[in-house]
Every structure is written in structure tokens, then in C-alpha cells.
Amino acid sequence: MSRKAKKTIVWLCVLGSIIYHLAFGLWGNRSLWLGWLPLPGFFILLETSVVSFFILLLFTKWVAPKESSPDILIRDKKEGL
């Protein structure tokens, strides 16, 4: 898969998460009980931690560049401010 395609997938996941959150705001309704924790609350918790973690994992793998060679960032005194 090309890097562009990977980046597109990640940004679509981010957008999907925003839409999910918005949909929850528009149509979310009274909690279903799951013991002491209301079920929609449980999904929000999943969205916050688990889903976000996996989207960010893809982000760091596919969108952010790999660690560059240290030579690129060595400061030449002439190049500084």
C-alpha cells in the first residue's frame, strides 16, 4: 500500500471518530445498564482509550515519518539563527 493511501486511511479513521462522537451527541439516548456502568458510557470510554489508541498507533506508523538519520539534524553553526 502506498504511503498516501495509508495516510488517507488514518485521516478517515480520525474523521470517523469525530462523526461517531457527533452522532452520539445528536442521537445518543438514555443509558442501557451494564451493571453499574451505563452502556453508552462504556462506548465513550472505549472511544476515549482503546479506539483512540489504535488510531494513534496507525498515525504514528503511517503518517509520522520514521526516525530520521541523526546526520540530517546535526547543527551546522552557519545554519543556526
Place this chain on the structure above:
Amino acid sequence: MSRGIISLIVIFAYMAVLLIIGYLSWKKTARTREDYFLASRSFRTIVLFSAIFGANMSAFVLVGAPGLAYHTGYAAYGYGVGLFALIAPIFLYLSGYRLWFLGKKYGYITPAEALGDRFSSTAVTWVLFILWIYYTVPYLEISVIGGGIVFEAMSGNLIPYWAGATITLAVVFIYVWQGGMRGAAWVNVFQVALFMGFLIFAFFFIAYRLGGFSEATAKMPIEKLWIVGKGPFKWQSWVAFPLFITGFLVGGLPYLIMRVMSAASGTNIKRIMLIYPAAVTCTWFPPCIIGAWGSGIFPGLVGAQSDKILPMMMAKFAPAWVTGMLGAAILAAIMSTLDGQLLTSSNMLASDVILRVKKDISQVKEVTLCRVFLLAMCAAALMLAIFRVQAIFRIAEVAFSGFACMTPAIVGAQYWKRCSKWGFLTSIIVSNIALHLFYYVFPKPLPSWATLGGFPPVVPGLVISLVLLVVVSLLTKPTEDKVKKWWDIIDKVEANG
């Protein structure tokens, strides 16, 4: 021994640990600009995460969040951080990652310095500096007021408000003065562990004292279990708060960007992005649930009275030393934000103003100057807090939105080659003027056209910011030489993807 005395012993023990860590960092800190301001860009994952997360999480999480959950129930959690946990790390990356490696290459210390160089423009540096200081000062005042109130309340009025504010500020001043960025970040490791650990402990402890999770929840009024929809929030706020206010805010806060710039490697920045969602959950979930439980235990609190719900629950169900720990945890959240604000403000004064006017100043003098500014900022913050200056206080209303409206330009300058100086400046200046009109000039309630159908002012502010950035940049000439200087490096780093 009274509850107040026991709380004070715990709080002073906490303060003593901070001073010891500050002293140890002093021994490690050289008087060079890069070491004092950015700890020689040496922070690895844990220290980097604590420095950023500590500065990002203010006392709101221990005071405001449970207070909000008291009124709105469980929904406060989804409202506060449902989306924030994903969006905040992305904005940290977008605003900070490229500045981190460009800073490493070209020696930038502050984001205003880097962006000024990007456009070959002192005006860009100064506009950023002025706006950042303008919006940071009210938060300094609020943080110091918070410290004074915590001391007064936790000690049962043994320590007066002014003395509490002074002690809070003095301890922060000492460890920042000693170790600069290193001192603040090392202390932040302890502070983040303390407030996060305390919240998790309090969550289980109170549930246990209430007879278990189901029992605790059963005591809540039924409407507090509603999440959204017919629940307490308008859908516009539900989306705008975590996305456009707190999400974009992260991208515009100078003290967070500077902490990203102190990373040892890109891998460390990526790791903290991955830690963020779990950390946000562990920090926000307990106070929201405790606040919601509190609505069943202490019914009838009105307005801001509910901000005391966490201390009230602790006082009812926990022994005195645990209440003392709560005081220390609130102070930890306050101080971990305060140190970032103070260090960054005094650093910007030295680097972005004095160094621009007097270029031949030595590094040792620059560090000394920063320390002098630090003292001056502390004195000013203390005066503002003691006299509770309302004019400054009111700026805080607009500050969150103001920081957020700077984010499109800060990110655009790093990701869009065509972005010009005039596009950058008009985007930032006009959107912030518009925010002030929305908050202070236009009659309330704001008309629907101005709020784009009921959104908070930050949303039209962001639209103005984005449109002006694009349109004015396309109509004006970009700064070719510096763009090449930046993109030579950016292209090399990105080619590694």
C-alpha cells in the same frame, strides 16, 4: 490532631519533595540557553510525557470536572474528553513535531522564534509573543488564586489565602529558577504520578465506602445517567468543546509546544501520543464518576457550589490524611501547569524580545535575564492574585478560544509551503479581534448567523482564521529563501516515512 493540621503536614511533605527534586535538577543544569530552556532537548518518554501532560491538565480535572459531573452526570466524561483523547495528541504532533526537528537543526528555542525565522519576520515573533503573554497572564492569576484557596480550605483557615498563594508561587519559583525546563519536568513526573494515582485510589476507595459500584450508582438521580441526546448538553457544545476548544487549544499553547521541542527523539514524541488516551481516561474518569455519585449523596448544590464536591466526598468518607492527599493532588495539578506558564513566559521575554533587540548578549546573561523575568512574572502574578484583578480575570473567558484560533496558522506555517507572512498574521490577528467582539461587544445572546447556528464563538473564530490564512496567503508572496531552508529538512525527514 485537627483535620487541618494533618492536611497541612501532607501538603508540606509534598512541597518538600518538590524542593528536593528542584535542587537535584539544579546540579544537572548548565547555564546555556539550550540546557536551561529545553534541557538540551534530552527528554525521553516518561519525563516528556509528564512535562506535557502535567502542563496540559490543570486543576479543572479535580475541581471543575467533578463539579460538572455533579450537575450533568456521566455525560461530563464524554463531553470533557470523549474526543479530546484522540484529538489532543494529534494536535501536539501537528504543532510540535516539525518544530522539534527544525529546532534541533537550527537551534530554535521558542515557537515564536522558529515561526519568525520561517517568515523572516520580527513582526511574526512579536505578534505571537504579545498574544501568548496576553492569554497566559490570566491563567497565571487563576492558578495562583487556586493555590491560595486550596491552602485556606485544606488547612481549615489556619493558612490565610494570601499566604497560601505566596507559598504556592514561591515553591514553583524556586524549582523553576534552579533547574529551568529540567527542574520543571522532573518535578512534573512526581506531580503527574501524584494526581493520577490519587484519583484512581479515590475512585476505588469511595466506591468501597459507598458499598460497591452498583450501590454507588443506584444512589444517583436517574436523569444523571443520561449521556447525551435528551441529556444535558446541546449537540453544538458536545462537538465544539472537545474538538474546537480543547483540541485546537492544545495546538496553540506555547508551553506545550516548547515541551514537545525538548524531546530527545521523534520516537519519544510518538510514544507520548500513544500514552495520552489511557492517561486521559485514568485522569478524567474517576473525578467525573465521583462527582456524579456525589449528586446522590449531597443533593441540592447550586451552580459553582458543586466544584467542592470532591473535597466534600473525601471529607465524608475518607480519613484526614487522604483529604490532605487531595490537597496535595490539587496543588500538583495547579503547579504543574503554573511552572510551564511561568518558564515559557519568561523564556519568551528573554528570547523573543530582549535577544531580538540586543543580539550580542551571552548565553549566561540570557539565562540570568530569564531568571530575573521569572521573578518579575511571579511578583506580578502574586499581586494579581492577591488583589483578584477582575479586568485580567475576564480575559480568561476568551483565552481558551484565543489560543485555539492561533492553531490553524501555526500548523499551516509548518505544513503548507505557500503560507505567507501576511496570511499568517491576518489569520491570527483578525480571528482574535473577532473573538473579542463576540465576547465583549456584540449583544448577548449572539445572533445565530454569528455563531453559525448556535456554536460557541471559537467556531466562527476558527473559520475566519482558516479562510484568511488561505486567501491572504494565495494573494501575497511567500518568503522563498526561508521556506527552502525549512523544506530542505522537512523533505529529508518525511522521505523516511
